[in-house]
Amino acid sequence: MYTAKLINVSCYLILGSCLFACKPPSLAQKEYDWNLPKGFPIPLVPKENPMSVAKVTLGKSLFFDVDLSFNQSISCASCHQPQFAFSEPQQTAVGSSGQRHRRNTQSLVNVAYNSNLTWAHSGLNQIEQQILIPMFSEDPVELGITGHESQVxxxxxxxxxxxxxxxxxxxxxxxxxxxxxxLASYVRSLTSFDSPFDQYAYQSDDAAMSEAAKRGMELFFSEKLECFHCHGGFNFTQSSQHENQILDLRPFHNTGLYNVNERGAYPIDDQGLIEVTLQPGDMGKFRAPTLRNVEVSAPYMHDGSLATLDDVIEFYAAGGKGHGTLNPLKSHFLAGFVLQLQQKQDLIAFLHSLTDRQFLNSNLNYPPMSPQLHKN
Ligand code: HEC
Ligand code: HEC
Known part of the structure; x- marks a missing residue:
């Protein structure tokens, strides 16, 4: 009888473990395939929020849904519009209550690799943290959920x-x-690695880039122009981290955009990294953004103050803007340079070769719940 009992118990055990092991994995556990081209590292993802196909699907639906704003007027996608590499043509963003944000909407391209988020913050390192700002911030109001939580x-x-x-x-x-x-899982899924530059540089397709773009690439990576010092690595920004590299280089720079008091101050409404660190040397420092898909993400800079890529190149050629050229806190890489017209066109051709049409087109048929694009 004793043996019978033992057999019984072990039967339960076997049955139990089989039930456990044989249960098909739920959608929630289904592994996410990053689908990165060969050789590209997988981004670091927080342990508390592993990627899954189902989370990305839900996140995508939420991202495009105006129901996430307190007055059902805008969604994340109203500011981060897919056809503009998830940025927008406005100089600075406008929230659901009509309040204007002081900054230009950032594009969301390979954000999963960014070790510092937003234009100028050294302490915002996780997308989960960052997303709380557009959702709950009261100044400026973006989605404006605070005070309307249960209703939303x-x-x-x-x-x-x-x-x-x-x-x-x-x-x-x-x-x-x-x-x-x-939402964080969806934002992480927005990877873009199929531009003509990628095809040329990483897939050995010599014909993918025009001759002009190749000449522009030489200029971009030259000591004369210095672009690559700040827009370095496969993402054209130093603010990258991934499974093979956790080293954080210097992602923030003063590029001499302003100099309101001749001692290097930026306008009081946005002084960059100094607002977070309170270090005088951080005046006017902003994160060098990725240049992937930059062709479609105009206007440029943290305040959207440069309208075109032509303006951006003029700005770097002059070593800053207006009094900014004499900004004592400006990076020494902003010394200025002279380019012939043809060289300028070549550099722009190179920047255009960073456009990944496949990425831009892959989200166009969304959303099922169209955001009312706010006009302003
Ligand atoms: C009102 C326009 C607006 C809305 C709505 C909005 N954003 Fe943004 N987003 C911005 C602006 C502006 C920035 C730059 C903020 C800064 O530098 O202070 C930004 C920055 C970001 C960044 C950082 C990107 C980087 O490279 O560091 C992420 C991620 C992001 N937004 C995701 C979202 C998500 C997800 C939503 C919806 C929950 C959302 N945003 C809603 C305007 C908006
Ligand atoms: C000292 C570092 C540094 C160097 C050198 C540099 N950049 Fe930048 N770049 C930045 C920073 C920082 C910003 C954002 C500045 C701001 O918003 O105030 C920026 C912004 C840009 C933008 C606007 C992107 C956007 O999404 O708004 C473009 C385009 C650009 N740089 C291209 C270039 C080119 C081309 C060169 C070489 C001629 C170059 N950069 C050299 C640091 C640098």
Whole structure:
């Protein structure tokens, strides 16, 4: 009888472990395939929020949904528009209450690799943290959820979302923790590595870039122009981290855009990194942004003050803008240079060769719930 009992117990054990092991993995656990070209490193992802197909799907739906703003007027995608590499043509962003943001909307391209987020912050390192700003900030208001939390959450109780939440988290109930995690997963999924430059440089397709673009590439990587010092690596920014490299180079620079008091000050409404670190040397420092898809993300700079790539090249050729050229805090790489017209065109051709049409087109048929693009 004793043996029978033992057999019984072990039967339960075998049955139990089989039930455990044989259960098909739920969608929430289904592994995400980064689908990166050979040789590119996988971005670092926080342990608390591993990537999954279902989370990216939910995040995408949320990203384009105006229901996420307190007055149902805008979505993340109203500012981060796919056809402009998830930036927008406005000089500075406008939130759901009509309040103007002081900064230009950043493009969201390979953001998964950024070790510092936003234009000038050394302490914002995780997309999950950063997303709380557009969702809950009260000054400026972006989506404006603060004070309207339960009203906003109620909108995600409908059947369509219950299923998406269930798939992503094995739990159909919407809450802000899950919303942030799903949005972060979607933002991480926005990788772009199929520009003519990539085809030329990483896929050995010599014909992918025009001769003009190749000449422009030489200029970009020359000591005369110095561009690559700050826009370096496969992402054209120093603010990168991934599985093979955790080293953070110097991502923030003063490029001599302003100099309001001849001692290097930037305008009081936006002085860059100094606002976070309080270090006088950080006056006017901003993060060098990625240059991938820069052709479509005009206007440029943290305040959208340069309208075209032509203006940007004039700016670097002059070693800054106006009094900014004499900014004592300006990076020594901003010494200025002289380019012939043809060379300028070549440099622009190179910047255009960083456009990944496949990436830009792959999101065009979205959204199912079209954002009302706010005009201003
Ligand atoms: C009102 C326009 C607006 C809305 C809405 C908005 N953003 Fe942004 N986003 C911006 C601006 C402007 C910045 C730059 C902020 C700064 O530097 O202070 C930015 C920066 C970011 C960044 C940092 C990118 C980088 O390279 O560091 C991420 C990620 C981001 N937004 C994601 C989102 C998500 C997700 C949503 C929706 C929950 C959203 N944004 C809604 C305007 C907007
Ligand atoms: C000292 C570092 C440094 C050097 C050298 C440098 N950049 Fe930049 N670049 C930056 C920073 C920082 C910004 C953002 C500045 C701001 O917003 O105030 C920027 C912005 C840009 C932008 C605007 C991108 C956007 O999304 O708004 C372009 C285009 C650009 N740089 C191209 C170049 C080219 C071309 C060269 C070489 C001629 C170059 N950069 C040299 C640091 C640098």
């Amino acid at each position: 959450l109620r909108r995600f109780e409908k059947l369509k979302y219950s299923k998406l939440f269930e798939d992503a988290f094995d739990d159909s109930e919407a809450d802000f923790d899950k919303i942030v995690k799903a």
